[in-house]
Amino acid sequence: MIEVVFGVFLLTLLVITAVAVVRTENLFVAVMLMSIFSLLMAANFFILDAADVALTEAAIGAGITTVIFLGALALTAQREKRSPNGRFATLGVISVLAALMIWATFDKPRLGDPDAPVHQHVAPWYLEQTPELMGIPNVVTAVLGSFRGYDTLGEVFVVFAACIGVLFVLSAGQGLDRGLFAPDPESEGLRHHLIPKVVGRLLVPFIVLFGLYVQFHGEYGPGGGFQAGAIIATGVILYALLEGEASALNALPRSVLLGMVVGGALLYTGVGVAGMLLGGNFLDYSVLMSDPVIGQQVGIVLIEAGVGITVCGSLLSIFHAFAAREAR
Amino acid sequence: MELLGYFNYWVFAIVFAIGLYAVIAKLNLIKKLLGLAIFQSAVFLMYITMDKVEGGTAPIIQKGIEGQLYSNPLPQVLILTAIVVGVSMTAMGLAIVVRIKEAYGTIEEDEILDSDHTA
Numbered sequence: 001m002i003e004v005v006f007g008v009f010l011l012t013l014l015v016i017t018a019v020a021v022v023r024t025e026n027l028f029v030a031v032m033l034m035s036i037f038s039l040l041m042a043a044n045f046f047i048l049d050a051a052d053v054a055l056t057e058a059a060i061g062a063g064i065t066t067v068i069f070l071g072a073l074a075l076t077a078q079r080e081k082r083s084p085n086g087r088f089a090t091l092g093v094i095s096v097l098a099a100l101m102i103w104a105t106f107d108k109p110r111l112g113d114p115d116a117p118v119h120q121h122v123a124p125w126y127l128e129q130t131p132e133l134m135g136i137p138n139v140v141t142a143v144l145g146s147f148r149g150y151d152t153l154g155e156v157f158v159v160f161a162a163c164i165g166v167l168f169v170l171s172a173g174q175g176l177d178r179g180l181f182a183p184d185p186e187s188e189g190l191r192h193h194l195i196p197k198v199v200g201r202l203l204v205p206f207i208v209l210f211g212l213y214v215q216f217h218g219e220y221g222p223g224g225g226f227q228a229g230a231i232i233a234t235g236v237i238l239y240a241l242l243e244g245e246a247s248a249l250n251a252l253p254r255s256v257l258l259g260m261v262v263g264g265a266l267l268y269t270g271v272g273v274a275g276m277l278l279g280g281n282f283l284d285y286s287v288l289m290s291d292p293v294i295g296q297q298v299g300i301v302l303i304e305a306g307v308g309i310t311v312c313g314s315l316l317s318i319f320h321a322f323a324a325r326e327a328r
Numbered sequence: 329m330e331l332l333g334y335f336n337y338w339v340f341a342i343v344f345a346i347g348l349y350a351v352i353a354k355l356n357l358i359k360k361l362l363g364l365a366i367f368q369s370a371v372f373l374m375y376i377t378m379d380k381v382e383g384g385t386a387p388i389i390q391k392g393i394e395g396q397l398y399s400n401p402l403p404q405v406l407i408l409t410a411i412v413v414g415v416s417m418t419a420m421g422l423a424i425v426v427r428i429k430e431a432y433g434t435i436e437e438d439e440i441l442d443s444d445h446t447a
Contacts, residue, residue: 004332011339018343018366022350027358034362041369048336049399050376051386056411057372065365065415072358072422076429080356081436090353098345102338110333112382114397119381123400131389139387139401140408148405155409162416169423221388226412311412318419325426 007047014040025080031069038062051222052140055214059230064315067237071322135293136219136300144224145300149283152303153268156310160265163314170321200242207235215308219297225304229311236312237319245323254320260313267306271299336377344370355437357425361418368414372407379403 017037024030038061045054109116126143134142144152208231215228240248272283279287285299286292347370350363379400387401425435432440 008332008335011335015339015342015346018346021362021366022346022354022359027356030359030362034365037366037369041373044373045376048376048380049384049386050379050404050407051388053372053376053404053407053411056408060411060415061365061369065418068415068419068422069358069362072426075426076358076435077356080354080359087353090349094345094349094352097348098341101341101344105334105337105341108334108337110330111336111377112333112380112384114381116378118378118403119400123402126401127387127389127398131391137389137391139389139398140404143401143405144408152409155412158413159416162420165420166423169420169427222386226408315415321423322426 003047007044010040010044010047014044025082026078027073027080028070028078030080031066031073034069035062035066038065052138052224052227055222055227056230059227059234063234064230064237064319067234067319068322071319075322075325133293134296134300136297138219138221138224140222141218141224141300141304145303146283146285146296149272149285149303152307153272153283156265156268156307159311159314160261163261163317166318166321170325197242200238204235204239204242207238208232211235215304216301218304219300225307225309226311228304229308229313230315232308232312233315233319236316240319240323245320249320252316254317257313257317257320260309261317264306264308264310264313267309268303271302271306275299336373340370340374340377343373357428357435357437358422360437361421361425364421365414365418368410372410375403375407 014037017033017040021030021033021037024033038057042054042058042062045051045057109118126139126147130136130139130142134146136142211228211231211234214223214231215225218224218228236248236252239251271285271288275284275287276282283299283303286295288298289295344367347363347365347367351360351367354360354363379402381397381399384397384399387398387404389398390396428440429435432443434440434443
């Protein structure tokens, strides 16, 4: 009961925030509200038993996406110009669409209905077989890493392609030395603001440590490569904001980041090919060790590491691509 | 009480509509991308709503606990990866918006189209 009340409260806040994001003309405010929207969404996911998804949404939606949006805002505009007329026609059409969709929801099974079709098909099989075949408690990680390993490989290459794309679009025709956060090296970052400096410096190692925990504990609790990559990237971005972009690039140069992007994807593919060489199918981990269950676990740990490395490298490369570009 | 079981889906429909409205009606390109992100999140909410089983818990199976219901892990896996695709797409879109700003001096759609027509 209390869960339902809490859910309704959070979802109402979610709608209000979404309206506010669309209505405000200040883009900075809109991006900040969007971050709150993501955090509310993450809380909702958690209430709905999706711990892994909640962690991903909090790290990526509320964290990284906001930073990338802010980087883009610094290069474009702070305010939106007033929209012209013709909004009412759109509003009318959209309202009809929303009403139709709400009407359609009455055919859907109720929230939490155990007899809903979605729970009848293959889901029970995964819940039953995961402990036997994989020997790891987190079913989401098992499905992500092994049962549907092909899809996750595709996902890693989407991130890879997006990173390459952003670098191509943003790095063209421009010296890389002068960055957004570095007008002059003495005052760069937040070095002269005492409280962010002290608190931030304390936080960075713990954020990275937590990222590593999420990475290597992903088989036992909520977490895994996607979340860990994003959390570690957040830690490094915080360091870049505090100490200036140049210091962050000193610690993790661009070439290392690109190496991470490629290396993670290669590690994932390499595990798949190793399975083939040992006589199994592509991405069949059970042949990696003499005991198939241990083999699955080794395979999942390795590919999760590949995912984490690629995601972390990509997100940081994208951040630096935005940060290094000068506003014109 | 019975109707509250549909509340998540209503919120999905409304947030979905709000996002779609921003994509269609707003002329500012960054606002359009924010709208697209809202639109996406609404779909995530719908999928995650479907995974919930009454009395269930997150699908992390503890040894020695019998008879525990678990929520459906499959929508969670789908949406977990979709969130990562979402951030990739947003980053790519924003990179293109930055280049548009540099080429046209504006990120308002009508002004971009105007300068295309006069040129």
